[in-house]
Amino acid sequence: xxxxxxxASAPDSTCDLLQTGVSGLDDVLGGGLTRGRLYLVEGSPGTxxxxxxxxxxxxxxxxxxxxxxxxxxxTEEELQGLAKSHDWDLSGxxxxxxxxxxxxxxxxxxxxxxxxxxVELGEAxxxxxADVDRVKPSRVVFDSLSELRLLAGNSLRYRRxxxxxxxxxxxxxxxxxxxxxxxxxxxxxxxxxxxxxxxSLEHITPDFGDSRRRLIxxxxxxxxxxxxxxxYRIAHGGFMVFPxxxxxxxxxxxxxxxxxxxxxxxxxxxxxxxHRGSSTLLMGxxxxxxxxxxxxxxxxxxxxxxxxxxxxxxxxVATMRTRTDGMGMPMSxxxxxxxxxxxxxxxAELSPGELVHEIRQAVTAHxxxxxxxxxxxxxxxxxxxxxxxxxxxxxxxTFLGHSGVATILIGAQHGIFGVQMAVPVDASYLADTVVLxxxxxxxxxxxxxxxxxxxxxxxxxxxxRSIRMGANGISMGPPLRQFRGVLTGVPVSLGGADAGxxxxxxx
Numbered sequence: 423x424x425x426x427x428x429x430a431s432a433p434d435s436t437c438d439l440l441q442t443g444v445s446g447l448d449d450v451l452g453g454g455l456t457r458g459r460l461y462l463v464e465g466s467p468g469t470x471x472x473x474x475x476x477x478x479x480x481x482x483x484x485x486x487x488x489x490x491x492x493x494x495x496x497t498e499e500e501l502q503g504l505a506k507s508h509d510w511d512l513s514g515x516x517x518x519x520x521x522x523x524x525x526x527x528x529x530x531x532x533x534x535x536x537x538x539x540x541v542e543l544g545e546a547x548x549x550x551x552a553d554v555d556r557v558k559p560s561r562v563v564f565d566s567l568s569e570l571r572l573l574a575g576n577s578l579r580y581r582r583x584x585x586x587x588x589x590x591x592x593x594x595x596x597x598x599x600x601x602x603x604x605x606x607x608x609x610x611x612x613x614x615x616x617x618x619x620x621x622s623l624e625h626i627t628p629d630f631g632d633s634r635r636r637l638i639x640x641x642x643x644x645x646x647x648x649x650x651x652x653x654y655r656i657a658h659g660g661f662m663v664f665p666x667x668x669x670x671x672x673x674x675x676x677x678x679x680x681x682x683x684x685x686x687x688x689x690x691x692x693x694x695x696x697h698r699g700s701s702t703l704l705m706g707x708x709x710x711x712x713x714x715x716x717x718x719x720x721x722x723x724x725x726x727x728x729x730x731x732x733x734x735x736x737x738x739v740a741t742m743r744t745r746t747d748g749m750g751m752p753m754s755x756x757x758x759x760x761x762x763x764x765x766x767x768x769x770a771e772l773s774p775g776e777l778v779h780e781i782r783q784a785v786t787a788h789x790x791x792x793x794x795x796x797x798x799x800x801x802x803x804x805x806x807x808x809x810x811x812x813x814x815x816x817x818x819x820t821f822l823g824h825s826g827v828a829t830i831l832i833g834a835q836h837g838i839f840g841v842q843m844a845v846p847v848d849a850s851y852l853a854d855t856v857v858l859x860x861x862x863x864x865x866x867x868x869x870x871x872x873x874x875x876x877x878x879x880x881x882x883x884x885x886x887r888s889i890r891m892g893a894n895g896i897s898m899g900p901p902l903r904q905f906r907g908v909l910t911g912v913p914v915s916l917g918g919a920d921a922g923x924x925x926x927x928x929x
Contacts, residue, residue, distance in 0.1 A: 438456075438457045439453045439454035439455060439456065439457070440454050440455040440456075440457055440481075440482075440561070440597055441454050441481055441485075442454060442455060442474070442477065442478050442481060443477040443478055443480055443481025443482075443484070444474055444477050444478070444660070444661045444662075444663060445660070445661070445662045445663060446652070446654070446662060446663030446664055446665050446779075447474075447661070447663045449648065449663075449665045450637075450639060450647060450648045450652055450663060450665050451619075451639065451642065451645075451647055451648075452642070452645050452646045452647040452648070455597055455619070456597075456618060456619075456644075456645065457560075457595060457597055458591070458592050458595040458596065458597055459592070459597060459598075459618035459619070460584075460587070460588045460591060460592070460598045460600065460616065460617050460618055461597070461598065461599050461600065461617055461618060461619050461620075461621070462600050462602060462613050462614060462617035462619070462620045462621070463475070463599060463600070463601050463602070463621045463623070464601075464602040464603075464604055464614075464620065464621070464622050464623070465602075465603070465604065465622060465623030465624065465625070465637075466603065466604055466623075466624075466625055467603050467605070468625055469623035469624065469625045469635065470623060470635070470654070470656045470661050471565075471566075471601045471602075471603065471623065472496070472501075472504060472565060472601065473504070473508075473656055473660060473661045474599075474621075474661050475491070475563040475565060475599055475601060476491075476501070476504065476505065476510065476512070476515075476563075476660075477660050477661055478561065478563065478599055479491060479515050479561055479563060480510060480511075480512075480514075480515070482559075482560065482561040483513075483514035483515060487559070487560040487561060488516070488557055488558060488559045488560060488561075489514070489515055489516065489559050489560070489561040489562070489563075490515075490516045490518060490553060490554065490557045490559040490561070490562045490563070491515055491516065491517045491518065491562075491563045491565070492518045492520060492550055492553065492562065492563065492564050492565065493517065493518070493519055493520065493565045494520045494546070494564075494565065494566065494569035494570065495565060495566050495568070495569055495603075496565065497519060498517045498519055501517060507658070508658060508659055508660055509658070509659070510660075516553075516557050516559070518549075518550075518553045520546055520549065520550070520569075543570075543573040543574055543575075543579070543583065546570075546573060547583065547586070547587075550564075550587075551590060554590070554591070554594065554596065558594070559596060560595065560596060560597065561596070561597050561598075561599070562591065562596055562597070562598045562599070563598075563599045563600075563601065564587075564598060564599070564600045564601065565601045566600075566601045566602060566603050567584075567600055567601065567602040567603075567613060568602065568603050568605050568606070570583065570584075571606060571610065577610065577612060580610075580612060581612045581616070584600075584612065584613055584616050585616060588616055600613065600617070614640065614641070617641075618642070618643050619639065619641060619642040619643065619645075620639070620640040620641050621637060621638075621639055621640070622637060622638050622639075622640050623635070623636075623637050623654075624636050624637065624638075624651075630770060631769070631770030631771060632770060632771045634653065634773050635653065635654050635655065635656070635773075636651045636652060636653050636654065636773075636775070637651070637652055637654055637663065638650065638651050638652070648665055648666060648668070650666050651666065652664060652665050652666050652775060653773040653774065653775025653776055654775075655773070655776060664773070664775035664776050664778065664779040665775075665779075666775065667778050667782065667814075667817045667818060667821055668817065669816070669817040669820035669821055669824075672820070672821045672824040672825065673824055674824045674825070674826075676698060676699045676823075676824065676825070676826035677698065677699075677826070678697040678698055678699050678700065678879070679697070679698050680694045680695040680696070680697065680698075681695050681696045681697065681698055681719065681722075681723070681791075681792070681828045682694075682695040682722060683695060683696075683715075683718045683719050683722050684718065684721075684722040684725070685718060685895070685896050685897075685898070687887070687897075687898035688715070688718070688872075688889075688896060688898060690883065691872065691873075691874060691882065691883045691885075691887060691898070692855070692857075692874060692877065692882055692883075693874075693877060693880045693881045693882035693883065694880070696719065696828050696830075696855060697828070697854070697855075697879065697880065698791070698826050698827070698828050699822075699823045699824070699825075699826045699827065699828070700823065700828060700829070700854040700855060700878070700879075701819045701822070701823065701828075701829040701830075701831065701852065701853045701854050701855070702828070702829065702830050702831065702853060702854065702855040702856075702857065703831045703832075703833055703849055703850055703852075703853035703855070703856045703857070704716060704830065704831070704832050704833065704857050704859065705833045705835060705850070705856065705857070705858050705859070706833075706834070706835060706858060706859030706860060707834070707835050707859075707860070707861055708834055709861070710859035710860060710861060710870050711859055711870055711872075711889060711891050711896070712796075712797075712832045712833075712834070712859055713737065713742075713796055713832060714745075714746075714749065714751075714891050714896060715857070715859075715872075715896065716732075716794045716796060716830045716832060717732075717742075717746055717751060717753070717794075718751070718895070718896055719792055719794075719828070719830060720732060720762060720792050720794055720830075721746075721751055721753060721756065721762070723761075723791055723792045723828075724753075724756035724759075724761035724762045725756075727761065728761065728789075728790075728791040728792070729760070729761050729762075729763065729784075729788050729789055729790045729791060729792075730756075730761065730762050730763070730790060730791065730792035730793075730794070731763045731764075731765070731781070731784035731785075731788065731790040731792070731793050731794070732762070732763070732764045732765065732793075732794040732796065733765050733767050733777070733780070733781065733793070733794065733795050733796070734764060734765065734766055734767060734796050735767050735769060735796060735797055735799070735800020735801065735803070736796065736797055736799065736800050736834075737796070738766065739764050739766055742764070748893070749891055749892065749893060749894070749895050749896075750893060750894050750895050751895050760788070763784060763788060763790065765780060765784075767800065769800055769801075769803040770803075774805050774814060777801075778814070778818055781793060781818065781822075782821070785821075785822065785825050785827055786825075790827060791826070791827060791828065792827065792828050792829075792830065793822055793827050793828075793829045793830070794829075794830045794832070795829070795830070795831050795832065796832045797831075797832040797833060797834050798831055798832065798833045798834075798847055798849060799833070799834050801815075802847050811847055812847065812849065812852070815849060815852060816852055819852055819853075831849060831853060833847075833849065850875075850876075854877065854878040854879070855874065855876065855877045855878070855882075856874070856875040856876045856877075857872065857873070857874055857875070858872070858873050858874075858875050858909070859871070859872050859889070860872075860873075860908065860909050860911065861911055862905075862908045862909075862910075862911050862912070862913055863911065863912055863913075864905075864913065869888055869890070870888065870889050870890065870891075871886050871887065871888055871889065871902060871908050871909070872886070872887055872888075872889040872898070873885070873886040873887070873909075883901075885901035885902075885903070886901060886902050886908050886909070887899060887900065887901055887902065888902055903916075904916050
């Protein structure tokens with residue numbers, strides 16, 4: 423069920439909805455547009471209004487409908503240039519140019535007795551209405567309202583003109599899309615109050631990285647829609663919307679069976695492996711083996727014929743292949759078979775909404791059973807505002823949990839040794855299982871330790887074990903009972919058995 427707006431009533435299931443032809447937009451709009459209504463798409467120049475309009479009309483052509491594009495600002499040649507950049511075919515779209523002729527610049531053509539609104543507005547309106555009666559379209563795009571606003575001269579005439587268009591289109595069961603580039607000095611809400619629905623597009627330029635675009639449905643009379651902001655991208659092929667993830671829409675109950683890593687000692691430490699539908703946070707300093715442990719679970723899933731998806735922020739795929747091949751954990755065959763899917767994420771280029779969309783696609787389209795996010799530090803950098811990271815992460819983990827996916831998050835802590843190490847974002851309370859990895863020094867050698875700090879819904883070992891990544895993969899030693907203070911990085915020997923042979927047994 424889509425998120426309900428504050429003013430929307432129960433959805434009309436009998437309503438004949440029009441598809442917009444824009445990927446993801448119909449989901450945001452609750453299924454599409456109500457037929458025979460007037461809609462407003464507003465946004466500053468460069469936000470993609472014309473792109474949406476063209477896809478809306480092309481969808482009408484695909485449905486066998488007659489469509490009309492009325493332009494007061496762009497020439498047909500410019501529209502063809504836009505279509506060429508996306509490899510679109512505009513055949514079937516009737517384009518009507520309402521641009522002033524070059525002769526209008528001559529002195530004899532200037533009005534001296536009448537205001538332009540008294541002459542040009544009426545002439546333009548009659549020509550538009552005549553074209554609609556001639557073409558009889560079921561879809562119309564009007565681009566743009568800025569010229570109509572200037573022709574009207576004042577807000578009263580402008581409002582009456584929009585109301586006249588609304589009634590005219592409604593009587594002919596014609597669905598009209600009006601574009602507004604918001605170039606007026608003062609924001610005019612006249613059309614917002616008249617339109618059946620208002621879609622607002624925004625263009626955000628961060629201090630570093632690519633521009634971010636997002637949209638919001640400000641209103642939709644008598645219909646439920648997905649509220650809030652939704653990221654979108656304009657790429658080759660058109661406008662793509664990434665609907666905001668709502669965790670309450672996904673409430674399936676899954677069987678939380680154990681997910682084994684293939685390393686018996688590691689599975690024993692975790693009380694039988696990880697649960698499907700649970701989330702696990704691997705925390706530790708750089709170099710403690712967090713990514714290797716996560717990869718072990720991913721490769722074990724691939725060996726079983728399941729799909730595992732990795733979203734990597736901090737390490738290149740080439741480096742990851744070299745590292746895993748050197749430890750006897752080859753991943754190439756699983757990548758080629760499609761059981762292991764790796765996405766190199768650039769946080770400066772990928773919006774948070776698009777990242778969540780790709781994770782959802784890995785689950786819904788490729789049926790991934792293990793999802794690894796490496797790391798939370800990179801995920802934080804992908805967020806425009808870190809205040810919302812935990813909220814979005816909660817929605818994502820809830821969705822993955824209800825989908826039966828074992829999610830593994832990696833959190834790199836600042837520092838190498840000591841007890842005051844911290845992560846840039848604390849997600850430990852969100853995770854069902856928290857695993858801590860640490861460096862510690864023994865006999866002039868730096869080694870690694872692993873322990874499970876919590877595991878919801880299952881038993882686990884309370885001990886701290888040594889762990890090592892070598893040519894044969896992951897190996898673990900018995901509990902480090904002869905030391906106190908392993909987690910501080912500089913443990914104190916409690917006497918008795920020497921730790922040397924025990925630690926060396928892990929190599």
